[in-house]
Amino acid sequence: MPHRLSRPGRRIDPARALHFTFDGAPHRGFAGDTLASALLGAGRILMGRSFKYHRPRGPVTAGQDEPNALVGLGQGGRFEPNQRATATPLFEGLTAISQNRWPSLEHDVGSVNARLSRFLPAGFYYKTFLWPASFWKKVYEPVIRASAGLGRPPEGPDADRYEHLHTHCDLAIVGGGIAGLAAALEAGRAGRRVLLMEQDTIWGGRTVTDGAIDGTTIDGLDPAAWVARAVDDLSAMDSVTLRSGLMGAGVYDHGYLTAHERVADDRPGADAPRHRLWKIRAGHIVTATGGLERPLAFAGNDLPGVMLASAVRDYVCDYAVTPGRRVVIVTTNDDAYRTALALLDAGVEVPAVIDARSQVTGALPTRVRDRGVEIVTGSGLRAEGTGRVERVLVCDVTGDGTPTRRIACDAVAMSGGWSPVPHLWSHCGGKLTWNDERGFFAPDPDRPPVGADGTGMVSAIGTAAGHMDAAACLGQADTPVTQPVERLPRPTWIMPERAGPALRSKMFLDYQNDVKVSDIQLAAQEGFVSVEHAKRYTTLGMATDQGKLSNINGLAVLSDAVGRPIPDVGTTTFRPPYVPISMGSIAGEARGEIFQPLRRTPLHDWHEANGATWEPVGHWRRPYCYTRDGEDIRAAVSREIRNVRENVGLLDASTLGKIVVKGPDAGRFMDLLYTNMMSTLAVGRCRYGLMCSENGFLMDDGVVARLSEDTFLCHTTTGGADRIHAHMEEWLQTEWWDLKVHTANVTEQWAQIAVVGPRARDVLDRLGGMDLSRDAMPFMTWSDGTLADLPVRVFRISFSGELSYEVAVPANLGRALWDRLLEAGADMGVMPYGTEALHVLRAEKGFIMIGDETDGTVIPQDLGLHWAISKKKDDFIGKRGQQRSHMTDPDRWKLVGLETLDGGVLPDGAYAALDDRNANGQRKTEGRVTSTYYSPTLKRGIAMGLILNGPDRMGETVTFPGTDGKVHTARIVDPVFYDKQGARQDV
Amino acid sequence: MLILDCPYCGVRCDETELTPGGEAHLTRHGPGSDDADFERYLFQRRNPRGVHLERWRHAYGCGKWFHAARHTVTMQVFGTYPAQTTEPPADIVERIRASDPDWTFGDDT
C-alpha cells in the first residue's frame, strides 16, 4: 500500500498540513506536496482511467510527463480538466475529481472495453462501423465520442486573467539543473544577459536527490550545497535573470522562445494573473532540459503500483511517500539501484532487483547487493494483480516469458534507461543522432537548427545532450566531481524479448491511449511501416504526454517489427509546446472589450450616449442608426432618411479615410493611382475618383480635392484608409521611386461631419463665418474658412443627392462643431443619421458602394463608370489588367436598377436565375442583387444589381428565387431612382 | 518568428512589425505588354525551395519597403537591402553563393 513515511522529505513541510478533496472525499497533505504525492500519502494509488480501455491507472511518474494521473481541478469558472496530479502543487482547499469514468473511479462501466480489448486492436474503427452508412453519425460516433475524451469540459467564461511578458536576452538557458546553472554561471561571469529558467519550483534537477544517494561531491560540496551556492552567485549577477516555475515551451525561428509560467495556479482567486506567457528573443538558446526515464514494456506494466524508478525515489526522498511496502525493482541499467538504496534507507522492503543484464558489477548495484538485496540477472518479469500490482513473475529476459519465480510485492519500480529531452532542440529542425550503446536519440551538434545568420541558434548541454554523468553535465573540466561510475545499460525494448502474443497484448507503450506492443506490431504487419503511419494508425505518442514515455520504446518495437535499424525508422516530429500550455495564456490580456483595439471618432461618446446601435466597420464602430423611445431599428432608419430628404441630417463621416498626396510629381502619381485624370483638377475643386488594383478590379473610391498645385487630399472608404495608404506607399517606394511625392494618412487628424438635406445651408449659415451660397461655393468645390469660430474645411459634395456639405475640423474640435450644429439646427429638426440611412440615401440615387456593388471581381466598366476612366492616359494601375480577354468580353454582368413588379423588397444577395442548367446541373444565372432596400422616400422596394448586359435590357424582367421558396420578379430600370436630373444637390 | 534588419531605419525588426510583400524584382508590364508577359508579372512566381528574394514593409516602424534574401527552408537571412534597386547588392550575392555556389540572380524579362 502507498503510505507516508516517517522521515523527512526534501520538498515537504510536515508542520504545514493542507486540506483537499478528491472525488469529494476529504484528505490531508503537506505544504510542498503535489496532488499525487498527497494522494499516495493518503493511501490512494488509483488516480485515473485510461483513454481507450478505461483501465485503472495510478501515477507512473512524478512530473510533467505523467500520462495516467490526470484530474479535473477547481470549480465553476476555475474548473480545468486534465491536470497532471504529479505536477499540481497542493494548496489549501484544492478540489480534484477523477476523469473518464462513470459512475466512479473504482467502478467504471467503460472498463468493459478492457475486457473487449482483444476485439479493439489498433485501428479497429477503420475496419468496422461501416453499415448502415447513416449509423456512423447517428449511432456509432456519439457512443465513441462519449467514451473517448478525458476530462469534462470547462464550465464557462474563465474567471482568471492571463498576461504576456516580452523580454530579450543574449542567452536563454532552459533547465536549471547543474548543467544549466553551470552554463549560466559561465555566461553571467562573462557579462552576458542571461535568462535561466527552470520548470520545477526548485533548482538543481535530479542531481540533488540522486547525488545525496550517491554521496556525490561537486567542487568539494554536496550537490545541494553546490546548487545553493550557484543560485546565490547567479542571483548576485545583474545581467542574469533566474526564474523557477517557468517552462520553456516552444522554439520558433530566429531565436524566438516561448515559456509558460504558472503564477497563481495554487492561489485561486488571488489578485494575479493565473499564467504568464513569456515571449523571449534570445541571441542563443541553450537547452539543459535533462532526460526522461523510459518505462519497460512488460506484461502488466500499466497496473497501479508500477512506476518509473526515478519517480519512486522522488516520492520517497522528496515527498516521504512510498507507492508500496514491498517494491520490486526491474531495470536495464545502474540508475535504478539508486531507487533501491532510497527505499532501503526509508525502511521499505526491496525483495529483489530484476536486471536484464547478465553481468551486474557496477558500484551502485554492489552497494545494493551489500545490503542483502538479491539481484536477479539476465531476467525480466511480468506484473499481475487485480486493480493493482500484487506479484511479479520473473523470467529469462531473452526467453518467451516462462516464469522462473514468483515474488509477492505491492509496487514495481522500473527503469528502461534514460533519454535526453530533445524537444526544444528539434522544434526548429535540429537533427538527432542515435546512440546505439545507450539506446537513445540525442541532439546532433553538427546539425543544429539555424538562426537568421545561418549558424546554430540552439545548443544542447548536459543530459539533454546525452551526457549521463555530472562531470560531463557541468562541462567544466576544472571542477572536481566525485560520483560512482555507472556501467552501460542493456537497451531492452520488450521484456521478455521472445514474448508471445498473449503477453505482448498486455505490454503497454502509450499508457493513456492504451497502445500496446501488439498494436505496433499489428500496424507494421498491415504495412504502416513509416513511423508517422504507425503513430497515426495506433495513436502512439498522441496522448497528452505527447509520447514522452512511449516514443523510444514504440520506435524500437516498430524497428524490430519492420526489420530496420532504429535510426532508419526515425522519429516523429517534435512540436511545441513541450508540455501543454493554457489557451488562456496564449490569448493573454486581449479579451472582451480589449480583444481588438477599438478606433473611436471624436464623436464616439456622443453616439454612445444618444441611442446609437453600433455596427462594426473595420476597427471602427459606426452608428447604424439612433433609436428613440418606442422606436424599432427600421422605424429609426426611415425617420432618419425622411429627415435628410425633407429637412437636414448630420452624419459622422470622420471614419472616411483622408490621405494627403504632396510633391512636385503629385499630379503624375495621382494619374497613375486613379483611373481618372487627376492632374487636370483645378485647385479648389473636387472630383470623384476610382482606384483599381493592378488586376483591374475596382478597390476603392472617394472624392479627391486639390488643395494646392502640388497637394491632393484623397478621401477613401471607411476602413480603407490604411489599406489605400499602404497601396500608395507600395507603388511609390517599389515601382515609381523616382517620383517626388510624399503621402500622409491624416484620417485621425480630422473630424468630418456631413450636413445633408434641403436645409443644410440654413443650419451652416447660422454658425456664421463663411459664404456657402451656390455662387460662392458651387457643387464639387471646397473652401477653408471658419464656422462658429472654428477653423474648418468645407467640401461641397454629396453622397445622398441632397444639398450637402462635409465639414472637416481638427479632430479635437469635432465635438464642438457637432454640438453647435445640433444647437443651430434644433428648431429645424436637425438630427443625426447612421450608416443604414446613408446606404439607402445613396441607393435611391444609384450611387455605388464599395463592398456592395463591388466584391473584388467587378471592374468600373461593369458599373457604368466609363466616364471616370480616362482614355487619355497611357497608364494607370489596373489599365493593363482591364485589357484582358475576360474583362473586355462584351457579355458581362453590368449595373442596373431593379424594381419589383409588386413594389416589394428584393431579398439581399439574391441571384437572377434562368430555367435551364449548366453542365454541372446548377441553375444558370444572369445576374445578382447588389443592394436592396425599402425606400421610405419612394415608399417601395428599390435595388441595384449586376445583370448580364443589363443596360441593354431596360424594361425586361428577371426572376430572383428567394431562399424561402418565393420567386421575385423585377424589371430592369435605370439605377437612379430619385431626382434623376440631380437637381437637389446643386441648389 | 523572423527577424529582419530594416535597411532604412536600422531597426532589427521582429516579424510582427513587418508585412510581407511577396517576390521582389518583378518587372512591371503595363499597357502595351503582351498577355504572356503580363501574366508572368502578375501571377507566375519562382516560389523557390531555397534562396528567395522577397519584399517586406516595415509597416509598424518607419513604413519603408525593403528587400530580403532569405532561404525558405533554413530561414537563413543573407541580408536586407533597399527596395529601390533592380538587383541584389554584390555583398549579399556573395553571402548567398557562400552557402549555394550555383545560385544566380535571374531576371525573367
Next chain:
Amino acid sequence: MRRYSAFAIAREALRHHTGWERAWKSAAPKSRYDVVIVGAGGHGLATAYWLGRNHGITNVAVIEKGWLGGGNTGRNTTIIRSNYLQDPSAALYEKSRSLYETMSQDLNYNVMFSPRGVLMLAQTEHEKRGYLRTAHANALQGITTRFIGPAEVKKICPIMNIDGPRYPVLGGLWQERAGTARHDAVAWGYARACSDMGMDIVEQCEVTGVTRDGARVTGLSTTRGDIACDKLGIVVAGHSGRLAEMAGFRLPVESVPLQALVSEPIKPCMDIVVMANTVHGYMSQSDKGEMVIGGGTDGYNAYTQRGSFQHIEETVRALVETFPMISRLKMLRQWGGIVDMTGDRSPILSRTPVENCFINCGWGTGGFKATPGSGWAFAELMATGASPLTAAFGMERFREGRFIDESVAAGVAH
C-alpha cells in the same frame, strides 16, 4: 483484398490478429505505366482510384517522395463543406462532399465522415450580407444551406458566446450536411483500394526530373529509377512549383505555411464545426475529444512545415473570444503544413503547356474537403481530356483575367 467488417475483426481476434494483410502493397516501380501520378496524398490517390473505377485505367503508379498521406492530407483540420459562392467551386466541392457520404462504403474503409454541420459565423453586416448571397447561390446550385439567426446559432452551439462585446454574432451560414472526416483514413482507404485494383503505390521515391519528347511528356527520372508513362499527373501541393519547373513551365503558385493546433481531449462539448472569419479562427471537436483549431496563413514563402507564433496567438485569441471556455483548455500540439496559393486562391486542375502532363494544385488552405471530387474530376480530365468539373479551373484563366474568387462573399477562409 480481404474485406473489413466487425465479423472479420472478431475472427482475427481469436488468432491474435495474425491474419491481417498489408493495407496496401509496397511496390517497386516498373519501367512503364499508362499513367503516373506524382504525389500520394489524398488528391493523388483519389485520382488514381477514379482512373480505375470510372475509366478502367489501372496500369497506374502513384509515386511519393516520403510517406503516403504525409503532406497536407495528414496536417489539416478535416473540414468538409461545399457552401461555396461561385458556381465552379460549388460544383466541385459539392461533388466531393457527396462522394464523402459514401466513401466508407465505397472503399470498405471507415473514413468516419461525420456530417455534423458547418457553421460560418457572420459578425459584421458585411459578412452577413455575403452569407445571404452565398445562401441564394447555393440554393440554385443544389446545395442545402441556410442563413440562421443568433438564437439558432446559440442553440446548435451552446458553448459559443454570441454577445461578445467586440463582434456580436449576427447569425451564420449553416450547412447541415457538411462536417469532418478522419484525414489519414482517407489516404489509407484510397491507397488500399488502388492497391487492390493492381496499381503500384511507390513510397520513398522522389522525382528528380521530367523527361519530354519535344512538347510531350514521356516519363520521369526518380531516385528509384526511370519510369516511362503516357500521361503524367502532378498532384504535389506545396511542391508543385518544383515539379512544374522540372517539366518546364511555371505556375501562378506560392507556398506558404498554414498552422493548426489541438487541445487536450475533453468529453464532447461541441457537435458542429464553426468558422469565424471576422476574427480569423475555426474550431471543431475530434472524435477523440480534442478541439481542432485552425487560422490564417503566414504571409511569406516557406517550406518548413512550421510557422510563426503570432499566428497561433491570433487564432487562439479569436477563439477564446468566441468560445470563452477554451481559455482553460491547454494547447497540446501545434504544427504547420505548406499550402500552395494561387492568384485567385482557387485551385488549378488543368492541362499544362506540356502535352499529356496535367496539374492539380493550388488548393491553398482548403484541399482536404475536395479530395474525392478533385480525384474524380482530375481523373476524368486525364482520361478523356475534359471534365465539366474542371473546365473553369484551367491555368489559362489568369491570363484571361477570369478569376474564381471565393473571398468575394465575406473574406472567407477555406
